[in-house]
Amino acid sequence: MSVCYKLFVYFKEHKYYGKQKLSGKGEWMMEKATVVVIGGGATGVGILRDLAMRGVDVLLVEKCDLVNGASSRYHGLLHSGGRYAVKDQEAARECIIENQILRKIGKSCVEATGGMFVRLDIDDPDYEPQWVKGCADSGIKAEPITLEQAFRLEPLLSKHVVSAYLVPDAAIDGFRMSWQNVESAKRYGGRFKTYREVVDVLQQNGEIQGVTVRNTITGEIEEIACDILVNAAGGWAGKVAALAGLEVGVQPDKGTLLAFNQRITSHVVNRLHKSSDGDIFVPHGSITILGTSSMSIPDPEDTSTSREEVENLLSIGEKTFENLRDYRMLRAFAGSRPLYMPPGGASGRGASRGFAIVDHGKDDGLKGMMTIVGGKFTTYRLMAEKISNQICEKLNVKEPCRTAEEPLVPEVAENDKKEARKYFPAYGTDLAATRLGPERFSRVVEDLKSHPEKRELVCECENVTLAEVEEIAKELSSFQINDIRRRTRIGMGTCQANFCALRSAAVFAKCGRDKGAKDSLGQMKQFLQGRWKGIRPVLVGRTLREIEMTRALYELSFHVDGGKKA
Amino acid sequence: MSETMNALQKKAEAMLTADHCLSCTSCMSSCPVMEASKEYRGPKLVGPAHNRMRFSQEDVEESLDFCSNCKSCDRACPSGVEVSTLNMLHRAEYYRTHPHSQRDDMLAHGERMAKRVRMLPFGATFANLGMKIGKCFGIFGSMGIAGERDMPAYASSSFLSMFKGISQKPSEKKVVFYPGCFINENDPEVGVAFVKVMQKNGYEVLVDEKFNCCGSPLVVTGYLDEALEHAHNNVARILEWKKKGIPVVACCTSCSLMLKKEYGELFDEEEMKEAATNVYDAFEFLAMLEEEGKLNTEFKSLSQSLLYHVPCHLKSQGFGTPAARILGKIPGVKVELADAGCCGMSGNYGFKQDKYEISMKIGEELFGRIKTANADKVISDCGTCRLQIQHGGHVEPCHPIEILEKAY
Numbered sequence: 001m002s003v004c005y006k007l008f009v010y011f012k013e014h015k016y017y018g019k020q021k022l023s024g025k026g027e028w029m030m031e032k033a034t035v036v037v038i039g040g041g042a043t044g045v046g047i048l049r050d051l052a053m054r055g056v057d058v059l060l061v062e063k064c065d066l067v068n069g070a071s072s073r074y075h076g077l078l079h080s081g082g083r084y085a086v087k088d089q090e091a092a093r094e095c096i097i098e099n100q101i102l103r104k105i106g107k108s109c110v111e112a113t114g115g116m117f118v119r120l121d122i123d124d125p126d127y128e129p130q131w132v133k134g135c136a137d138s139g140i141k142a143e144p145i146t147l148e149q150a151f152r153l154e155p156l157l158s159k160h161v162v163s164a165y166l167v168p169d170a171a172i173d174g175f176r177m178s179w180q181n182v183e184s185a186k187r188y189g190g191r192f193k194t195y196r197e198v199v200d201v202l203q204q205n206g207e208i209q210g211v212t213v214r215n216t217i218t219g220e221i222e223e224i225a226c227d228i229l230v231n232a233a234g235g236w237a238g239k240v241a242a243l244a245g246l247e248v249g250v251q252p253d254k255g256t257l258l259a260f261n262q263r264i265t266s267h268v269v270n271r272l273h274k275s276s277d278g279d280i281f282v283p284h285g286s287i288t289i290l291g292t293s294s295m296s297i298p299d300p301e302d303t304s305t306s307r308e309e310v311e312n313l314l315s316i317g318e319k320t321f322e323n324l325r326d327y328r329m330l331r332a333f334a335g336s337r338p339l340y341m342p343p344g345g346a347s348g349r350g351a352s353r354g355f356a357i358v359d360h361g362k363d364d365g366l367k368g369m370m371t372i373v374g375g376k377f378t379t380y381r382l383m384a385e386k387i388s389n390q391i392c393e394k395l396n397v398k399e400p401c402r403t404a405e406e407p408l409v410p411e412v413a414e415n416d417k418k419e420a421r422k423y424f425p426a427y428g429t430d431l432a433a434t435r436l437g438p439e440r441f442s443r444v445v446e447d448l449k450s451h452p453e454k455r456e457l458v459c460e461c462e463n464v465t466l467a468e469v470e471e472i473a474k475e476l477s478s479f480q481i482n483d484i485r486r487r488t489r490i491g492m493g494t495c496q497a498n499f500c501a502l503r504s505a506a507v508f509a510k511c512g513r514d515k516g517a518k519d520s521l522g523q524m525k526q527f528l529q530g531r532w533k534g535i536r537p538v539l540v541g542r543t544l545r546e547i548e549m550t551r552a553l554y555e556l557s558f559h560v561d562g563g564k565k566a
Numbered sequence: 567m568s569e570t571m572n573a574l575q576k577k578a579e580a581m582l583t584a585d586h587c588l589s590c591t592s593c594m595s596s597c598p599v600m601e602a603s604k605e606y607r608g609p610k611l612v613g614p615a616h617n618r619m620r621f622s623q624e625d626v627e628e629s630l631d632f633c634s635n636c637k638s639c640d641r642a643c644p645s646g647v648e649v650s651t652l653n654m655l656h657r658a659e660y661y662r663t664h665p666h667s668q669r670d671d672m673l674a675h676g677e678r679m680a681k682r683v684r685m686l687p688f689g690a691t692f693a694n695l696g697m698k699i700g701k702c703f704g705i706f707g708s709m710g711i712a713g714e715r716d717m718p719a720y721a722s723s724s725f726l727s728m729f730k731g732i733s734q735k736p737s738e739k740k741v742v743f744y745p746g747c748f749i750n751e752n753d754p755e756v757g758v759a760f761v762k763v764m765q766k767n768g769y770e771v772l773v774d775e776k777f778n779c780c781g782s783p784l785v786v787t788g789y790l791d792e793a794l795e796h797a798h799n800n801v802a803r804i805l806e807w808k809k810k811g812i813p814v815v816a817c818c819t820s821c822s823l824m825l826k827k828e829y830g831e832l833f834d835e836e837e838m839k840e841a842a843t844n845v846y847d848a849f850e851f852l853a854m855l856e857e858e859g860k861l862n863t864e865f866k867s868l869s870q871s872l873l874y875h876v877p878c879h880l881k882s883q884g885f886g887t888p889a890a891r892i893l894g895k896i897p898g899v900k901v902e903l904a905d906a907g908c909c910g911m912s913g914n915y916g917f918k919q920d921k922y923e924i925s926m927k928i929g930e931e932l933f934g935r936i937k938t939a940n941a942d943k944v945i946s947d948c949g950t951c952r953l954q955i956q957h958g959g960h961v962e963p964c965h966p967i968e969i970l971e972k973a974y
């Protein structure tokens with residue numbers, strides 16, 4: 001009996017017909033996939049790709065846009081494993097192996113900056129030999145360098161540095177990485193739906209039947225049938241499990257990060273001491289991110305940040321870079337680590353950063369449901385491979401995992417980039433190529449070529465052309481300007497949307513497919529509010545001046561709030 | 567970006583100020599080149615905005631070539647971003663990997679050329695003749711130099727050699743005069759007038775033959791390493807004089823700006839900032855005397871209406887327009903500010919063939935002002951502004967110090 005038919009019967013019995021349509025043959029049509037994955041974070045998209053590549057019919061649902069959770073609200077460090085070399089060598093080994101794999105398969109989302117560990121005169125000297133040994137034991141190459149070399153590579157480093165090592169850390173862009181996983185999955189028939197929140201788990205006789213999802217934009221409800229349901233909801237995994245009446249111990253652990261307006265470092269710079277708050281700088285494209293902190297919170301939705309957290313980060317960060325406060329802060333943001341709590345475990349930084357796979361069929365008697373939680377962004381692929389192996393075993397699929405060999409997306413050919421250079425703003429070609437991938441890139445280039453006016457910049461700070469913004473605005477997955485932002489970086493630079501909010505609202509109204517795109521004022525306000533949220537905790541000095549200008553422009557000149565009603 | 571450049575740039579003061587940009591765009595609306603040409607993408611984009619994107623690939627912003635270093639952007643910036651200096655640093659970086667044209671080499675190295683000319687008997691006469699012939703045969707044109715313009719002629723003798731012939735009343739109060747290339751080679755009368763004015767105010771004027779070109783023409787053509795050599799030499803000289811308690815005074819506003827401000831912005835060395843405190847523009851110095859009640863104001867009546875074009879590089883020094891005030895005290899003299907923005911010349915910028923049109927377009931407002939004002943004399947502190955006024959305004963301008971000298 002097909003699942004579809006089983007559900008038909010189930011729904012008929014329960015007088016519950018939802019939004020399913022009648023097919024030509026008079027059967028109830030319902031969206032169906034063999035595997036449904038809940039959560040569009042690194043873990044979820046990794047599973048989507050892995051299964052799709054093995055020929056499994058898989059669908060991912062995400063309640064917001066992709067990487068709504070920790071997978072973009074994070075530090076973006078592709079760990080070499082150096083950070084875990086003393087405390088958790090298993091994690092360290094996993095990191096270095098995955099680090100090498102992701103550098104190879106993710107050339108368009110990994111920036112091979114290299115990393116540096118620096119010990120300051122205030123740091124415990126005894127930790128250094130332990131760390132050196134830990135790296136050696138975990139297979140991480142930690143190359144000692146002279147202070148002169150260190151200052152040449154990182155001219156702004158504090159003169160209190162007493163020793164320095166190079167490690168193969170790198171920066172990884174969460175936005176690009178997730179979209180590229182999805183692109184790759186799509187080539188193998190994998191499907192995804194964003195702005196769909198799982199609100200109910202359908203089960204019968206101890207077996208998974210499917211899920212009920214709510215369209216978080218329109219409020220519409222629909223059902224999706226499946227044989228296997230994967231809970232990859234990160235910090236929300238406990239809540240999703242609860243929908244199925246299960247208990248999974250996930251402690252959301254909030255970390256706050258600080259983004260600076262420019263690259264202060266060229267390498268990832270780590271303090272060589274026992275892991276602690278605020279001791280890593282990651283250069284990320286045009287910006288630098290300092291972080292992070294660790295705080296248990298009840299709700300993973302809580303992404304608030306405070307002035308105190310910012311001050312705390314600054315006062316630690318300025319130990320490594322003394323003049324840190326001279327640099328302009330762009331914003332503060334926070335995400336929740338999904339720390340897995342095996343019954344009775346420790347919380348916070350002491351909790352395991354390893355990952356866990358729970359087969360609820362075995363543990364709780366709910367066949368077809370699995371939860372994967374914990375881990376790190378760096379190890380997302382490995383996590384996906386492990387759970388996909390178990391899923392394939394259940395489905396009797398014999399295809400091996402190939403995610404470690406095949407690049408996520410084909411790269412834009414060097415020659416095509418060279419050719420296209422004349423249509424892009426200076427310093428804009430390569431970044432656009434890594435954001436867009438070959439197909440979209442060639443469409444954008446065509447557009448720039450035939451419509452010179454589209455070479456104008458929508459975002460002057462991050463160098464994004466009108467043609468690129470239009471290309472992404474047109475996609476079916478663009479429901480808000482924020483969705484375009486995550487894929488193009490509009491609004492993420494110096495002026496934090498001061499100039500591009502207005503422009504992008506206009507572009508979206510013209511090109512957006514969703515009818516919500518036409519509400520320019522609403523879209524623009526929502527976009528600006530999102531920026532404002534991250535700016536609020538860093539409202540000092542130049543950031544304050546910046547936001548005052550934004551306020552003057554939108555509230556006074558454009559009068560977006562319409563003033564007092566008579 | 568190369569490692570050394572990375573280090574160098576992080577050291578330059580201007581690089582840090584790039585981070586202060588609020589992206590407000592006020593520099594863009596003040597840039598005269600942007601107004602005259604659509605080809606230039608403008609200070610904000612080419613300066614601070616691109617600066618943060620340079621990590622992404624080896625690339626060049628072609629339109630950077632359009633920046634004239636007039637510094638209108640720096641003055642417009644509410645956040646103290648040294649936009650024009652950023653541009654000059656980026657230009658220099660470009661020339662680290664790209665060859666210079668023969669034209670740029672010539673425009674940048676006026677001092678070297680002048681030295682050669684002065685070594686020959688009647689060198690100046692022949693050089694001037696040579697430039698006329700060069701112009702007739704379109705040789706300059708083929709090098710990329712605007713054929714419409716006359717190259718500034720060499721004076722029959724340089725200021726430094728004329729200076730030797732001036733007998734001064736010795737005094738306890740001394741200043742060192744920094745003539746700069748243009749006054750020394752092309753317009754020595756300005757220097758002579760300065761010496762006379764200072765004598766009238768009880769000062770003895772010294773010169774220091776060890777000074778060399780301030781480096782402004784080198785900076786704008788991207789010869790930054792050479793400019794740094796000049797800076798080191800000049801800064802050492804200035805500090806030497808500072809130790810003796812003798813200030814250094816210049817009549818050319820681009821020279822004084824370079825010595826006072828641009829060295830520090832470009833190279834960020836402590837000594838440069840210290841030296842800057844001992845350098846004055848001529849009228850800045852006179853204004854200080856005036857404030858202390860020590861300016862000699864026993865002026866003759868002159869009966870002259872003056873139209874004053876304030877050079878961009880004087881505005882950038884931020885001491886107002888004391889020349890207008892001081893000259894205004896001369897009985898019979900009426901000074902009116904031209905208030906017509908940049909003249910468009912910007913040092914050697916207007917001599918470049920491909921920039922000639924832009925240069926003239928920027929100057930239009932000033933040329934119009936000159937025509938309608940119908941003043942007896944147009945005055946301006948900057949030598950190349952005066953060349954532009956002569957060329958586009960069809961009048962014979964002079965330095966304000968020359969008017970002051972006449973009033974004593």
Ligand SMILES: Cc1cc2nc3c(=O)[nH]c(=O)nc-3n(C[C@H](O)[C@H](O)[C@H](O)COP(=O)(O)OP(=O)(O)OC[C@H]3O[C@@H](n4cnc5c(N)ncnc54)[C@H](O)[C@@H]3O)c2cc1C
Nearest residue numbers: 039041042043063069070071075077198234255337377378
């Ligand atoms: C501050 C911070 C810094 C970090 N830095 C690093 C680092 O530098 N390097 C590193 O390797 N790791 C880092 N990590 C860890 C890493 O970010 C996470 O381990 C990883 O991103 C988790 O991915 P995930 O997919 O499991 O969870 P998430 O990315 O949180 O994804 C879960 C997704 O599920 C969705 N969802 C939730 N409920 C539902 C529902 N009912 N229906 C549909 N969708 C739902 C959410 O919207 C979310 O998008 C950091 C974490 C934090 C918090």
Ligand code: SF4
Nearest residue numbers: 597633634636637639
């Ligand atoms: S220096 Fe002058 S020409 Fe150059 S960007 Fe600034 S205003 Fe424009």
Ligand code: SF4
Nearest residue numbers: 587588590591593643
């Ligand atoms: S005026 Fe200053 S702050 Fe404004 S855009 Fe220009 S450089 Fe930036």
